[in-house]
Amino acid sequence: MSKEITSREKDYSQWYNDLIIKGSLADYSAVRGCMVIKPYGYALWENMRDVLDKMFKDTGHVNAYFPLFVPKSLFEAEEKNAEGFAKECAIVTHYRLKNDPDKPGKLMVDPEAKLEEELIVRPTSEAIIWNTYKGWIQSYRDLPLLINQWANVVRWEMRTRLFLRTAEFLWQEGHTAHATKEEAIVETEKMLHVYADFVENWMALPVIKGVKTANERFAGAEDTYCIEALMQDGKALQAGTSHFLGQNFAKAFDVKFSDKNNKQEYVWATSWGVSTRLIGGLVMAHSDDEGLILPPRIAPLQVVIVPIYKGDEEKGVITNKVDVLLKELKDLGIRVKYDDNDNSRPGWKFAEYEMKGVPVRIAIGARDLANNVVEVARRDTKTKTSVSINGLSFYIKELLEEIQLHMFNKAQSYRDEHITKVDTWEDFVHTLDTKAGFVSAHWDGTPETEEAIKEKAKATIRCIPLNNPQEDGICIFSGKPSKERVLFARAY
Amino acid sequence: MSKEITSREKDYSQWYNDLIIKGSLADYSAVRGCMVIKPYGYALWENMRDVLDKMFKDTGHVNAYFPLFVPKSLFEAEEKNAEGFAKECAIVTHYRLKNDPDKPGKLMVDPEAKLEEELIVRPTSEAIIWNTYKGWIQSYRDLPLLINQWANVVRWEMRTRLFLRTAEFLWQEGHTAHATKEEAIVETEKMLHVYADFVENWMALPVIKGVKTANERFAGAEDTYCIEALMQDGKALQAGTSHFLGQNFAKAFDVKFSDKNNKQEYVWATSWGVSTRLIGGLVMAHSDDEGLILPPRIAPLQVVIVPIYKGDEEKGVITNKVDVLLKELKDLGIRVKYDDNDNSRPGWKFAEYEMKGVPVRIAIGARDLANNVVEVARRDTKTKTSVSINGLSFYIKELLEEIQLHMFNKAQSYRDEHITKVDTWEDFVHTLDTKAGFVSAHWDGTPETEEAIKEKAKATIRCIPLNNPQEDGICIFSGKPSKERVLFARAY
Numbered sequence: 001m002s003k004e005i006t007s008r009e010k011d012y013s014q015w016y017n018d019l020i021i022k023g024s025l026a027d028y029s030a031v032r033g034c035m036v037i038k039p040y041g042y043a044l045w046e047n048m049r050d051v052l053d054k055m056f057k058d059t060g061h062v063n064a065y066f067p068l069f070v071p072k073s074l075f076e077a078e079e080k081n082a083e084g085f086a087k088e089c090a091i092v093t094h095y096r097l098k099n100d101p102d103k104p105g106k107l108m109v110d111p112e113a114k115l116e117e118e119l120i121v122r123p124t125s126e127a128i129i130w131n132t133y134k135g136w137i138q139s140y141r142d143l144p145l146l147i148n149q150w151a152n153v154v155r156w157e158m159r160t161r162l163f164l165r166t167a168e169f170l171w172q173e174g175h176t177a178h179a180t181k182e183e184a185i186v187e188t189e190k191m192l193h194v195y196a197d198f199v200e201n202w203m204a205l206p207v208i209k210g211v212k213t214a215n216e217r218f219a220g221a222e223d224t225y226c227i228e229a230l231m232q233d234g235k236a237l238q239a240g241t242s243h244f245l246g247q248n249f250a251k252a253f254d255v256k257f258s259d260k261n262n263k264q265e266y267v268w269a270t271s272w273g274v275s276t277r278l279i280g281g282l283v284m285a286h287s288d289d290e291g292l293i294l295p296p297r298i299a300p301l302q303v304v305i306v307p308i309y310k311g312d313e314e315k316g317v318i319t320n321k322v323d324v325l326l327k328e329l330k331d332l333g334i335r336v337k338y339d340d341n342d343n344s345r346p347g348w349k350f351a352e353y354e355m356k357g358v359p360v361r362i363a364i365g366a367r368d369l370a371n372n373v374v375e376v377a378r379r380d381t382k383t384k385t386s387v388s389i390n391g392l393s394f395y396i397k398e399l400l401e402e403i404q405l406h407m408f409n410k411a412q413s414y415r416d417e418h419i420t421k422v423d424t425w426e427d428f429v430h431t432l433d434t435k436a437g438f439v440s441a442h443w444d445g446t447p448e449t450e451e452a453i454k455e456k457a458k459a460t461i462r463c464i465p466l467n468n469p470q471e472d473g474i475c476i477f478s479g480k481p482s483k484e485r486v487l488f489a490r491a492y
Numbered sequence: 493m494s495k496e497i498t499s500r501e502k503d504y505s506q507w508y509n510d511l512i513i514k515g516s517l518a519d520y521s522a523v524r525g526c527m528v529i530k531p532y533g534y535a536l537w538e539n540m541r542d543v544l545d546k547m548f549k550d551t552g553h554v555n556a557y558f559p560l561f562v563p564k565s566l567f568e569a570e571e572k573n574a575e576g577f578a579k580e581c582a583i584v585t586h587y588r589l590k591n592d593p594d595k596p597g598k599l600m601v602d603p604e605a606k607l608e609e610e611l612i613v614r615p616t617s618e619a620i621i622w623n624t625y626k627g628w629i630q631s632y633r634d635l636p637l638l639i640n641q642w643a644n645v646v647r648w649e650m651r652t653r654l655f656l657r658t659a660e661f662l663w664q665e666g667h668t669a670h671a672t673k674e675e676a677i678v679e680t681e682k683m684l685h686v687y688a689d690f691v692e693n694w695m696a697l698p699v700i701k702g703v704k705t706a707n708e709r710f711a712g713a714e715d716t717y718c719i720e721a722l723m724q725d726g727k728a729l730q731a732g733t734s735h736f737l738g739q740n741f742a743k744a745f746d747v748k749f750s751d752k753n754n755k756q757e758y759v760w761a762t763s764w765g766v767s768t769r770l771i772g773g774l775v776m777a778h779s780d781d782e783g784l785i786l787p788p789r790i791a792p793l794q795v796v797i798v799p800i801y802k803g804d805e806e807k808g809v810i811t812n813k814v815d816v817l818l819k820e821l822k823d824l825g826i827r828v829k830y831d832d833n834d835n836s837r838p839g840w841k842f843a844e845y846e847m848k849g850v851p852v853r854i855a856i857g858a859r860d861l862a863n864n865v866v867e868v869a870r871r872d873t874k875t876k877t878s879v880s881i882n883g884l885s886f887y888i889k890e891l892l893e894e895i896q897l898h899m900f901n902k903a904q905s906y907r908d909e910h911i912t913k914v915d916t917w918e919d920f921v922h923t924l925d926t927k928a929g930f931v932s933a934h935w936d937g938t939p940e941t942e943e944a945i946k947e948k949a950k951a952t953i954r955c956i957p958l959n960n961p962q963e964d965g966i967c968i969f970s971g972k973p974s975k976e977r978v979l980f981a982r983a984y
Contacts, residue, residue, distance in 0.1 A: 030566055030623050031611065034559035039639060042556045064534045067526035068613075068644055068660050069582075072589070074522055076599045086589040090561075091601055092613065093585045095648040097564075097578040107568045107578055109585065109610055118601055119523065121560075121584065121613070131522050141835065147531060152560055152644065156587040168560050343633065 005355075007289045012233045019283055020162045023292040023356055033160035033167030037276070040356065043300035045170065045276060049150065051202050051298065052172065052274070055194050061146040061174060066128050068152075069119035074127045078252035081126055084219020088156040090121040090167075121154040126220060126271055129175045130249040137177060137267055140259050144187070145177040163280035164237075164492055171275030177267045179259065181246075184268035185223075188244040191272040192225040195240035203278065204295040204407035205229050205285050206415050207239055208438070208487065210463025215447050218271075222246035228462045228487070230415045231284040234436020236462045236489035239281055242272035280492070285411055286380075292357030293380050295407050296400040303329060303336040303396060304353045308346050308365035315340065318364050321389070325362075328393035334400070354379060359403050360396060380407055421485070425476050428488070432459055438489050442473035442482035449478050459488045497847075499781045504725045511775055512654045515784040515848055525652035525659030529768070532848065535792035537662065537768060541642065543694050543790065544664065544766070547686050553638045553666060558620050560644075561611035566619045570744035573618055576711020580648040582613040582659075613646040618712060618763055621667045622741040629669060629759055632751050636679070637669040655772035656729075656984055663767030669759045671751065673738075676760035677715075680736040683764040684717040687732035695770065696787040696899035697721050697777050698907050699731055700930070700979065702955025707939050710763075714738035720954045720979070722907045723776040726928020728954045728981035731773055734764035772984070777903055778872075784849025785872050787899050788892040795821060795828040795888060796845045800838050800857035807832065810856050813881070817854075820885035826892070846871060851895050852888060872899055913977070917968050920980070924951055930981050934965035934974035941970050951980045 004022060006014040020026050025041030037045065053063070069092060076082040096113030100106040122128065129147075136142060150172045160166050174191060178184040192209055199205050207227035217224045221243035229239045250256070250266040259265050286293040296302050305322055309315040322338050329336045339349055346363065353361055361377040368374055374392065377384045380403050387395055418437025422428045431439050443449060443461065453476075454460050464486045473482045496514060498506040512518050517533030529537065545555070561584060568574040588605030592598040614620065621639075628634060646660045666683060670676040684701055691697050699719035709716040713735035721731045742748070742758040751757050778785040788794050797814055801807040814830050821828045831841055838855065845853055855867040866884065869876045872895050879887055910929025914920045923931050935941060935953065945968075946952050956978045965974045 027624065027627070029559045030563055030620065031559045031561045034561060036559065036624050037557040039554035039556045043554065045557075046555065062531035062535065063538065064531045065529040065537075065662065067521045067523045067528065068646065069523045069526060071522055072599060075589075076597070079597060082589075082599060086591075086599055089587070089589060090584045090611070091586040091589065092582045093601065094583040095581070097567075097574075097581060097583065097612070099578075105568070105571060107564060107574060109583055119582070120589070128522065132519065132528050135519070154560065170557065 005289060005291065008232065015289070016280075016284055017162060019287050019292055023283075025279065025283070025292075026162050028162075031167070033157060035162050035166050037170070040300060041279065044279060044294070044298060047298040047300065048198075048202070048278065049172070052198055053150075055198060056148050056172075056174065059190065059194060061148045061176075064147050064149060065151070066125050066132060066149060068122055070122050070125075070128045072118045072120060074131050075120045077127060077131075078220050078249055080248070081124075081220030085123040085155070089123050090154045090156055092119040092121065122151070123153055123155045124271075124273075125149065125151070125153075125173055126175065126245070126249055127253075130253040130255060130269070133175075133177055133267070134253050134255045137255055137257050140179050140257055143177055143179045143257060143267065144183065146174075146187075147176065148172055148174040161280070163276055163283070165277070169276050171273050173271060173273040176270045177250075177255070178270070179257065179265070179268070181268050184246075184270050185244055188223070188225055188242045188270045188272070191270070192227065192240070192242040195242065195272070195274060196227050198274075199227060199229065199239050199278070200408065202295065202297045203282050204297075204404055204411060205239070205281065206408065206412040208463060208465055210465040210468075210487065212241075212463060213447070213450055213461045213486070215450050216460065218243045220245060220248050221271075222248070226463050228438075228489075229281055229285060230411075230418055230437060230489075231281065231492065232414070233284070234418055234490075236438065236491040237277075237281045237284070238462070238491065239278060240272070240274040243270060245269035245271060284492075286407055287357065290351075290382075291355035293407070294357035294359060296359040296404045299357065299359055300335065301337050301356070301358050302334050302400055303360045303362060304349075304358045305336065305338045305362045305364065306346050306349050306353075307338075307340050308363055310366075314366045317366065318369060321369060322364065325389070325392060329396060332393055332397050334393075334397060350377075360399060362392075362396075378403060380410075419487070422476065423473070428476050429457055432457055432488075432490060436490065438462065438487045440485045440487055441476045442484075443486050444475035444478045444480035444482055446478075449475060449480075453477050453488070457488075459490050462487045462489050462491060497781060497783065500724065507781070508772075508776055509654060511779050511784055515775075517771065517775070517784075518654050520654075523659070525649060527654050527658050529662075532792060533771065536771060536786070536790060539790040539792065540690075540694070540770065541664070544686075544690055545642075547690060548640050548664075548666065551682060551686060553640045553668075556639050556641060557643070558617050558624060558641060560614055562614050562617075562620045564610045564612060566623050567612045569619060569623075570712050570741055572740070573616075573712030577615040577647070581615050582646045582648055584611040584613065614643070615645055615647045616763075616765075617641065617643070617645075617665055618667065618737070618741050618761075619745075622745040622747060622761070625667075625669055625759070626745050626747045629747055629749050632671050632749055635669055635671045635749060635759065636675065638666075638679075639668065640664055640666045653772070655768055655775070657769070661768045663765050665763060665765040668762045669742075669747070670762070671749065671757070671760070673760050676738075676762050677736055680715070680717055680734045680762045680764070683762070684719065684732070684734040687734065687764070687766060688719050690766075691719060691721065691731050691770070692900065694787065694789045695774050696789075696896055696903060697731070697773065698900065698904040700955060700957055702957040702960075702979065704733075704955060705939070705942055705953050705978075707942050708952065710735045712737060712740050713763075714740065718955050720930075720981075721773055721777060722903075722910055722929060722981075723773065723984065724906070725776070726910055726982075728930065728983040729769075729773045729776070730954070730983065731770060732764070732766040735762060737761035737763060776984075778899055779849065782843075782874075783847035785899070786849035786851060788851040788896045791849065791851055792827065793829055793848070793850050794826050794892055795852045795854060796841075796850045797828065797830045797854045797856065798838050798841050798845075799830075799832050800855055802858075806858045809858065810861060813861060814856065817881070817884060821888060824885055824889050826885075826889060842869075851892060854888075870895060872902075911979070915965070915968065920968050921949055924949055924980075924982060928982065930954065930979045932977045932979055933968045934976075935978050936967035936970045936972035936974055938970075941967060941972075945969050945980070949980075951982050954979045954981045954983060
């Protein structure tokens with residue numbers, strides 16, 4: 001089976017698609033640009049969602065659900081936001097089908113069932129939510145409003161890729177309302193740190209926290225904070241964003257509150273989101289040419305046990321031993337499966353679970369049992385060790401943590417080695433073309449220069465890192481003076 | 493606050509809307525027929541979802557996610573299913589907006605961005621899922637396929653009501669594929685029992701399990717099983733359905749498998765779903781004129797503690813005592829809140845939590861503390877008891893179970909008193925007009941009679957109960973012979 005995966009060296013992009021499809025994470029669908037998230041991929045998403053959901057609740061947020069549709073008049077209320085999404089949205093115009101008189105058995109849109117006002121399938125929910133908040137916020141006592149939503153959204157992208165960019169995707173979007181600018185900025189930054197915590201400690205993926213330039217800001221935001229991760233091909237991936245929206249939506253939807261002095265003020269806003277795109281980043285950052293490598297903390301299956309036997313008697317002896325082990329592992333909260341399916345050989349199973357990135361495989365044969373040992377294989381390093389059955393469950397529990405840490409460290413080393421300081425345009429282009437990764441360079445701070453660099457080098461400013469050191473320098477492109485370096489990269 | 497709720501006697505329908513809005517479960521939205529599920533209502537749905545999700549997983553199902561959109565050509569493939577939903581579906585016809593040249597700042601649908609094939613926003617997902625299953629099923633080894641999806645769906649209903657009937661709603665839909673008819677029927681019945689278990693033991697709502705008549709079947713099903721609950725106004729509510737789909741979808745989408753003898757056979761299917769509609773049933777079955785009454789097992793908040801004090805010193809003493817109690821209750825897994833907000837008086841808080849249906853309220857005053865007691869109030873019976881603080885947490889834990897049971901028993905008594913056997917048309921109509929509830933009557937088994945009864949008495953056959961006693965009788969409407977009674981009711 002592993003032979004079917006295209007190698008990274010041969011075709012990185014095809015390698016990625018192979019992993020997603022053959023690793024059973026997702027499948028193509030009959031709908032242009034939309035994917036089916038298969039049970040294994042969805043179990044991964046559920047684990048990620050549950051951890052994030054707890055983090056949101058622990059920081060005082062509650063969940064709610066807002067409509068899928070946004071009436072056009074609300075959609076266009078915040079002009080910049082509308083402009084940012086107008087070119088890529090699915091639009092509902094009719095509410096009924098009827099029998100097609102020319103084609104028996106076929107249906108057609110009923111022209112008499114045209115909506116008075118078109119409905120946009122939400123590409124993001126600021127408009128519908130701020131229109132709702134208008135009715136919920138009167139006084140400072142109603143603030144802050146700290147609401148999150150888990151939902152599907154649709155952006156009609158022209159070029160799509162499984163998980164990384166699909167027309168429909170699953171995400172969460174937090175939408176908060178505050179009495180002061182300061183409080184809203186604190187919230188924006190707090191959620192960025194929550195995202196970084198999640199991606200680093202659960203997905204084993206180091207990130208750089210920063211702020212986007214004006215060009216790369218979310219449509220309708222005053223400031224967009226982001227976390228940026230690095231993939232194995234040296235391209236960057238935006239893994240999450242947190243936006244300080246100022247009073248833009250409050251003004252567009254006329255959401256005011258009376259403060260303690262009974263003065264009417266516009267409300268301050270934030271929004272923040274991560275999506276199933278994270279799964280694409282996870283896959284590209286950690287996997288190898290044999291398949292997925294999933295971090296133990298969010299892997300749907302952490303341990304698989306494969307028996308190696310001849311005949312029912314040997315299998316019975318192994319199974320008796322495994323039953324005890326299964327209970328011990330489950331008692332430690334470990335997600336484990338015993339694959340005693342007779343229809344496949346051990347070698348096939350090994351390849352299958354390697355493909356699926358299960359962090360630890362335990363193989364148990366009759367001879368091993370006689371020696372009171374099993375073979376433990378790590379997916380990340382592909383090392384195999386003979387381990388005593390005594391205390392095995394505790395060994396496995398520690399091993400899972402070790403794998404988690406090792407995956408993070410490996411990704412971090414790679415990332416750190418791929419942040420290159422350059423001071424000239426030649427070095428800049430050369431680095432992007434040969435080494436890739438993040439390129440730390442001086443920029444004169446103008447959108448025009450940023451745009452020109454993007455045009456010429458296909459690289460964008462990923463972020464201005466938080467707590468960025470200030471230093472005098474010369475813009476690599478314009479030669480104008482600069483006060484700090486920013487991080488460029490080619491990106492997904 | 494309670495004064496603002498319309499009484500059931502005065503206007504049952506308005507009472508229901510008042511409860512939903514003032515109990516903070518949901519709100520109207522700017523989108524026709526769509527609602528906003530507010531944080532309190534969504535927390536209730538999360539609890540319900542989590543219990544159901546565990547039940548599905550315990551019975552061998554896994555979750556996945558399929559696209560929101562169904563291309564028209566797939567939608568119409570299963571003709572009966574298509575016919576059943578064609579008149580009430582939202583249709584995406586365009587994928588881009590552009591600036592309206594006649595109205596600066598406004599947007600319009602870009603006529604050049606018309607889709608080649610229209611997309612239906614899923615009203616249910618059989619079509620998109622069976623089109624996908626076609627690629628996943630080749631051999632008997634791929635079966636059974638036991639997949640569930642949590643999703644939003646859209647049905648463009650003309651008359652909508654919060655939770656009970658909204659254009660968009662949240663639900664789960666199970667879609668399973670089997671090698672044999674028998675196995676598919678077993679699955680259909682199994683999931684009906686799972687639903688009944690959930691609704692009875694978690695929502696405290698007794699249900700009658702049965703089978704729908706041909707007229708009331710899901711479009712595209714061979715058989716529709718259902719659970720039917722009774723509301724306080726004597727109307728029935730379909731609380732969940734489980735469909736045996738035969739080979740209809742397999743044939744429509746050409747999904748075959750090779751059996752053990754290498755023979756190609758069409759796959760057998762089931763689908764089953766419950767939705768946010770359950771919340772409407774929950775509200776209507778249990779609540780009273782003071783507000784919601786939520787069953788403890790799924791209540792977002794099970795216990796609220798309200799301090800009664802004068803000045804900071806008294807409050808401090810109470811809070812110290814409450815901190816210990818809070819920890820004890822949380823350790824027992826109880827969802828509890830201490831409302832020490834200084835901005836509202838105890839009486840206002842009492843009314844607020846009654847409105848929200850919190851099962852148990854604990855009031856603690858300085859004098860109570862001196863006597864080592866607190867006042868415990870039950871929401872369901874509105875009784876108040878003075879209870880010793882010693883062992884209070886265990887008392888509360890038992891009380892929550894007692895309330896759960898009491899709510900179920902009360903609903904069951906009401907339901908049982910409202911199943912009336914009648915043998916004549918006059919009694920039938922009279923019972924519906926005066927007593928309401930389920931009416932058990934003989935029916936000749938023809939769709940024509942069923943339709944005529946519906947027309948004349950506004951009552952439908954809710955179900956033919958499972959294990960229905962067979963007895964000879966005369967149809968109340970046609971006078972023709974009948975072999976069994978069926979349950980009629982006016983329904984939501």
